Amino acid sequence: MTNTPVCVLGLGLIGGSLMRAAAGAGREVFGYNRSLEAVQAARADGFDTTEDLDAVLRRAAEGNALIVLAVPVPALGRLLAHIRDVASGCPLTDVTSVKGAVLDEVRAVGLLDRFVGGHPMAGTAHSGWAAGTAELFVGAPWVVSVDDHVDPEVWALVMNLALDCGAVVVPARSEEHxxxxxxxxxxxxxxxxxxxxxxxxxxxxxxxxxxxxxxxxxxxxxxxxxxxxxxxxxxxxxxxxxxxxxxxxxxxxxxxxxxxxxxxxxxxxxxxxxxxxSFPRPEIVTTVIGEDRWREELAAAGRSGGVIRSALRVRGSRG
Amino acid sequence: MTNTPVCVLGLGLIGGSLMRAAAGAGREVFGYNRSLEAVQAARADGFDTTEDLDAVLRRAAEGNALIVLAVPVPALGRLLAHIRDVASGCPLTDVTSVKGAVLDEVRAVGLLDRFVGGHPMAGTAHSGWAAGTAELFVGAPWVVSVDDHVDPEVWALVMNLALDCGAVVVPARSEEHxxxxxxxxxxxxxxxxxxxxxxxxxxxxxxxxxxxxxxxxxxxxxxxxxxxxxxxxxxxxxxxxxxxxxxxxxxxxxxxxxxxxxxxxxxxxxxxxxxxxSFPRPEIVTTVIGEDRWREELAAAGRSGGVIRSALRVRGSRG
Known part of the structure; x- marks a missing residue:
């Protein structure tokens, strides 16, 4: 499952750091940015990037890649419309800060069933590709949404991406986040x-x-x-x-x-x-993703400080 | 002039750091604290301290030491009354944060003509002797008051103490501070x-x-x-x-x-x-302490970012 390719849309501080971190963890990762400048900077650093949105989404669809929305909220609508047209079957997450606004956009284009929101709680006062580092997420909380609609397999994909980036996963409902x-x-x-x-x-x-x-x-x-x-x-x-x-x-x-x-x-x-x-950070270890009331269980654990440090089991999968 | 002994009243974070820094600069320094605990902790670290206020003030008076008030504002009144009785001729400064309140207290006991307020802008979230370090003031702004009443020689003593502690001196009027x-x-x-x-x-x-x-x-x-x-x-x-x-x-x-x-x-x-x-920090170098309008000149320089990094000349002194 951790061999799922990652397609990063937006190569700013967060998207660019995610690309570096995922590559560092051995993941296949490719990316897109609207402005050629970031694309070229990323390419010069050895990353597989393009400014051709259709091409990157066709590639994502062929490889059933996990698509990561890493653009500011106002730019989401345009991307989501393209994803619906070209890669509607791909698992989908985001790394923007406000989950309610993203949910509204994703719901509006009909992609909610493949979407699990995410929010890495890391940043610096700087922005852009050049400001990114592979270490940005190490030890940082990365919220993964456990809303009622989320699909267990997509949820596990997003959890694994966050863990691969060195973050600790905090499960939370979008509204509470x-x-x-x-x-x-x-x-x-x-x-x-x-x-x-x-x-x-x-x-x-x-x-x-x-x-x-x-x-x-x-x-x-x-x-x-x-x-x-x-x-x-x-x-x-x-x-x-x-x-x-x-x-x-x-x-x-x-x-x-x-x-x-x-x-x-x-x-x-x-x-x-x-x-x-002295806020406690107990590790969440026993929940099995996909089992009865797994979402409620994770939301309650996250609320009281619980974090996921290594991948939880998924119902029906090996391990 | 930099051989003037220093008498520190109050051995908390600021007073304790000042004692360490002044000693590190080769100054004769001795201190007082009301509670025996800090006195003993300082003594165990090799410093000359006592909980006998009369004794420390008699020693200050004999050596014409620069007395540094390093206690919280509410404790000032008691100390100042003792100083007036035992060591009223000594030059006097403070390292507490609000200059207006200290001026009021000093004026009330009639010690204003020997007093020049000070405020090192350094600190940590911790307090007490154990939290102090000789490096606390290195590079930090240390305000020295240039109010209308201040005596040039006492002002120079306070400036030199701040510089000995590694601070940069910012001249400022108490009200503006x-x-x-x-x-x-x-x-x-x-x-x-x-x-x-x-x-x-x-x-x-x-x-x-x-x-x-x-x-x-x-x-x-x-x-x-x-x-x-x-x-x-x-x-x-x-x-x-x-x-x-x-x-x-x-x-x-x-x-x-x-x-x-x-x-x-x-x-x-x-x-x-x-x-x-990008606020500029030009060095103040030309002002001569004690010359005509030296206070106004320093206040204007401090207001626009000026700092003193090495001792200014004093009118009538060598150098």
Whole structure:
């Protein structure tokens, strides 16, 4: 099963890193990018890439490759229409950040039964083919969706790809993933932007800035288009998270303005961070993919910190 | 002048690191801590320390040592009263974060003419003697106050101590320092606490947390007492910074809820962070401490990024 070829659509930071990591694990991998520049850069690094979408999808269809959608959400529609026309039988996954938006697009073109969403929780402030590395996913959580519709065999293919890239697999329902991603990925971007913008208006602030500011604004260096795309695509969940944060900060504001202690916010935040530092990561080992209630079992395990570090068995397969 | 002994009051992370760094630079340094535990830990590491405040201050007075206040703001009053009684002639500085609050305390006991405020912009999430290192200040900005009252000779003593510790000196007026510190140090703490607290309430959030969350909440691991002390001591300036951030986030909230783009916040934040990455740090070399308008000259240079990397000349001294 791990000999299934991999077809990567989009050779930016994530797609490009995935291509390197999968090749490093001995997988057959080929890729496509819309702009010739990334295609040529990847080719110069020894990878099998093209800017011909029809050709790459015909090849995927012939080899029944696992197709990986590694483009920003706004570019998904065009790719999915082509996949439906040329390679509708191929197993399909994605590596974009917001799962609800991708599910909507995949459902709209009728490819839901071959689709299992994915999200490697790794990145840097840089983007593009040149920023990628084979090591980007090593030790990182890689969410693989266990929504009600997912097919056990496609699920196992995506799990194996993530493991081949060195990631640990976190099974999660798309809806829960998006609510969590809003708080631990999208909200931090908004706070970083606000912090950088606020400091940028104060004389002397940059002259004094040290660790707290650098860490707190690191992700504000991310390309604005990427930040907007992921935040706007998860607007509903992000609003919930942002409202909670605004509520906490408004209470702190009131306390400060009345010379009252900041106890509530500081104690809550400190306790949460300490809890995070010792959050357990038990390994999921007993679930058999495809058995009764396997999706519910994996979703519950992922929610309480469980991760998959080596391939789970699939019902009916050897091993 | 660099042979002036150094008397460190308070042997926590900052005071303890300062003691190590000054000793490493060949300075005579001795210290005091209220709790015997830190005194003994420092002594075991080979440092000259005591828990007898009267004795340490008599020794400072005899040697005309530079006294460094390295205790939290709430503990300043008690120390300053003792200093006034036993060692009122000694040059005096501090290494606490909020300069306005310290100025008020120093003024109240009548020691303003021997005082030059300081603030090394370095730290870790840990505290106490054991957390300190001689390298903590290497390359870090160390603010030395150029308020109207400051004495040129005391100013030079504090500058030399900071340089001996490996820091770069940023001259700044106390008021401007506090406004800047509110945005690049205290506000990041509040945002980190709010982010950690928000994520702590969402199932799956800790399971998925990666770089953005870790960086954005790093300082939430700081002891709550320290966070509250520095934020509450700078409440007025922090309110100004927090209100600006709340304003930016509320606009982002409105945009998200109306399906409008997050352009304003994201573009502002990104531009500020990029500007910070290339913020110039020209060296201040020509100012002579004690000459006409030297304070104004240094404050203006610090505001536009200027730093002191080697000791400036003092009017009337050799060199």
């Amino acid at each position: 998006d609510a969590a991603a809003a708080t631990i990925s999208h909200l931090p971007h908004l706070l970083a932007e606000a912090l950088a913008a606020t400091a940028g208006e104060v004389p002397l602030a940059f002259a004094l800035a040290a660790g707290s500011f650098r860490d707190g604004t690191r992700v504000a260096a991310t390309a604005p288009d990427l930040v907007r795309a992921m935040c706007e695509a998860n607007a509903t969940h992000l609003l919930t998270a942002l409202d909670r944060t605004l509520n906490l900060l408004n209470h702190a504001r009131d306390a400060l303005s009345q010379d009252k202690p900041l106890t509530d916010l500081v104690d809550l935040g400190h306790a949460a961070r300490i809890r995070y530092d | 506090d406004a800047a510190a509110a945005t690049i140090s205290h506000l990041p703490h509040l945002l980190a606490e709010a982010l950690a607290a928000t994520a702590g309430e969402v199932p799956l959030a800790f399971a998925l947390a990666a770089g953005s969350f870790r960086d954005g909440t790093r300082v939430a691991a700081t002891a709550p007492d320290l966070v509250r002390a520095m934020c509450e001591a700078n409440a007025t300036h922090l309110l100004t910074a927090l209100d600006r951030t709340l304003n930016l986030l509320n606009h982002a909230r409105d945009a998200l809820s109306q399906d409008k783009p997050l352009t304003d916040l994201v573009d502002l934040g990104h531009a500020a962070r990029i500007r910070y990455d």
